[in-house]
Amino acid sequence: MTAKFKRLWSFLFARQSDEWLTFLRVGLGLQLCFYCLSARPAWIAVFSGERGGLSSRRISEALISLESSLIPRVNWLLRLGVHFGINEATMLWIVWSILLLSAGLLVIGLFCRPAAITAWFLHLACVKSSEVFAYGMDLFLTIGLFYLMLSPLPDSRSLEYRLWKSRAPDPRMVGFFRRVLQLHLCIIYFFSGLAKCLGSGWWNGMNVWVALTRPPFNVLDPYLIAKWRILLPVAGVSICLIEIGYPIFIWWRRTRAIWLGCVVAMHAAIGIAMGMYLFASIMIILNIAAFAPKLILVRRHRALSQARQAI
Amino acid sequence: MFHTRSRQFWAAAFAAHFLAVGAVSCWDIANLVTDRRTILPQAFVYGASRAVQMMKSSSPRQLPRPNLLRQIVIGYCHAAGIDSPYTFFAPNVPESLKIVFEIQFPDKRVSYELPKVQSDTEGLRLSALIDQAAANPGPWREVILQMLAAGAADNNPEATRIRVVVAALKFPRPDDFLKGSDPEYDFVCGYDFIPAEARVPD
Numbered sequence: 001m002t003a004k005f006k007r008l009w010s011f012l013f014a015r016q017s018d019e020w021l022t023f024l025r026v027g028l029g030l031q032l033c034f035y036c037l038s039a040r041p042a043w044i045a046v047f048s049g050e051r052g053g054l055s056s057r058r059i060s061e062a063l064i065s066l067e068s069s070l071i072p073r074v075n076w077l078l079r080l081g082v083h084f085g086i087n088e089a090t091m092l093w094i095v096w097s098i099l100l101l102s103a104g105l106l107v108i109g110l111f112c113r114p115a116a117i118t119a120w121f122l123h124l125a126c127v128k129s130s131e132v133f134a135y136g137m138d139l140f141l142t143i144g145l146f147y148l149m150l151s152p153l154p155d156s157r158s159l160e161y162r163l164w165k166s167r168a169p170d171p172r173m174v175g176f177f178r179r180v181l182q183l184h185l186c187i188i189y190f191f192s193g194l195a196k197c198l199g200s201g202w203w204n205g206m207n208v209w210v211a212l213t214r215p216p217f218n219v220l221d222p223y224l225i226a227k228w229r230i231l232l233p234v235a236g237v238s239i240c241l242i243e244i245g246y247p248i249f250i251w252w253r254r255t256r257a258i259w260l261g262c263v264v265a266m267h268a269a270i271g272i273a274m275g276m277y278l279f280a281s282i283m284i285i286l287n288i289a290a291f292a293p294k295l296i297l298v299r300r301h302r303a304l305s306q307a308r309q310a311i
Numbered sequence: 312m313f314h315t316r317s318r319q320f321w322a323a324a325f326a327a328h329f330l331a332v333g334a335v336s337c338w339d340i341a342n343l344v345t346d347r348r349t350i351l352p353q354a355f356v357y358g359a360s361r362a363v364q365m366m367k368s369s370s371p372r373q374l375p376r377p378n379l380l381r382q383i384v385i386g387y388c389h390a391a392g393i394d395s396p397y398t399f400f401a402p403n404v405p406e407s408l409k410i411v412f413e414i415q416f417p418d419k420r421v422s423y424e425l426p427k428v429q430s431d432t433e434g435l436r437l438s439a440l441i442d443q444a445a446a447n448p449g450p451w452r453e454v455i456l457q458m459l460a461a462g463a464a465d466n467n468p469e470a471t472r473i474r475v476v477v478a479a480l481k482f483p484r485p486d487d488f489l490k491g492s493d494p495e496y497d498f499v500c501g502y503d504f505i506p507a508e509a510r511v512p513d
Contacts, residue, residue, distance in 0.1 A: 192399065
């Protein structure tokens with residue numbers, strides 16, 4: 001029992017370098033920048049309360065109030081603005097600007113912890129106050145920002161670390177938070193794959209056909225897809241196998257690179273073929289941060305030593 | 312000593328966090344089976360519905376709304392992004408739904424409009440909203456359709472009545488599509504909305 005517990009302990013708190021954290025910080029910062037820029041045209045329309053009971057913000061906030069009164073929401077910030085005599089539209093643009101600023105700070109690695117907390121809080125408030133319009137990307141960005149905020153920041157490649165020579169993060173805690181992200185991704189893919197395997201449409205490829213032809217995901221020409229219809233069942237079964245096999249094959253050293261490549265390719269294909277660019281990019285960022293940097297670093301190290309030997 | 316205590320705290324938090332993630336995911340799968348939306352035979356439905364009942368009875372949602380424990384657990388799940396399951400497009404891809412606004416003017420003129428979106432991302436968000444609203448008949452669907460109609464009323468301040476029509480797009484199978492079959496629309500629901508400015512006072 002003690003041996004098993006010790007093994008579990010050393011698995012959870014394995015010493016790890018913080019390259020993955022650098023990747024996660026920069027990746028999520030960029031993702032948040034794109035989120036802000038894509039939301040900008042409808043920012044006021046989504047969060048304005050002018051329509052009274054029929055405003056999307058009021059409906060979303062009424063819904064989340066039924067869940068818990070502790071969930072952050074834009075209304076808290078607007079009330080704070082009223083306290084200082086700032087009107088609704090100005091306050092909404094202030095929120096947007098601070099969110100974009102915190103995303104920028106995450107990318108360059110300055111004031112990492114406060115920027116991560118601010119980004120998580122404001123993003124969560126915005127997502128929950130537009131809950132009726134939320135989709136998968138918002139959920140995964142919340143997950144990523146939540147883990148980033150708790151992780152040992154600043155990482156050793158951040159500007160903050162280089163400027164002020166902050167204390168190096170505890171490698172065991174760095175390892176712990178990477179394990180959390182890795183295990184969470186395993187659960188996400190396992191249940192997503194399991195649910196797909198339980199649907200008939202993924203085995204005969206019909207779900208791939210419906211997904212690629214239903215608006216607003218109909219980016220590709222349906223004639224082209226119909227001509228290549230023989231590949232639809234292959235694509236459907238591959239998606240099921242990649243997802244349900246993820247928690248096994250991503251841990252096995254020999255198959256890790258293949259599985260990671262398959263998952264990244266699957267998300268890239270979803271992004272290109274269905275126009276879900278932001279969803280694809282957040283999934284790729286989370287996957288690479290969780291499982292890839294070590295692979296990349298090992299390869300780079302090998303290439304460097306080979307080059308040295310050659311010299 | 313400090314490090315050990317700190318790690319013990321994080322390990323306990325990890326266990327609680329993943330208990331919540333696992334519970335939400337298992338509940339969703341069991342719910343799909345109970346709703347007979349999967350290919351599993353009838354024998355599994357009984358077991359799944361018992362599992363759903365068990366999970367439901369131990370869920371913090373069973374506690375009264377003002378209960379602090381309920382508020383904290385559900386609030387944490389939302390804050391960590393673990394409140395929803397991960398079954399996107401599963402077990403099957405839902406049918407595509409379209410919304411059309413039939414706008415009536417004081418001179419009895421009628422015009423038709425589609426919801427306006429200003430970016431691709433907004434289009435995705437609107438699609439998710441319409442799917443969610445159409446899947447839940449009742450007051451929730453009405454509120455969402457009213458909200459969308461209010462948006463159309465903002466763009467047409469002279470409108471006296473807006474009828475929101477939701478239709479499901481039936482795309483032909485690949486073979487039929489190549490033979491020239493066209494997509495068809497099936498009526499799902501409709502809702503009449505009278506803008507506040509056009510309402511006759513009692």
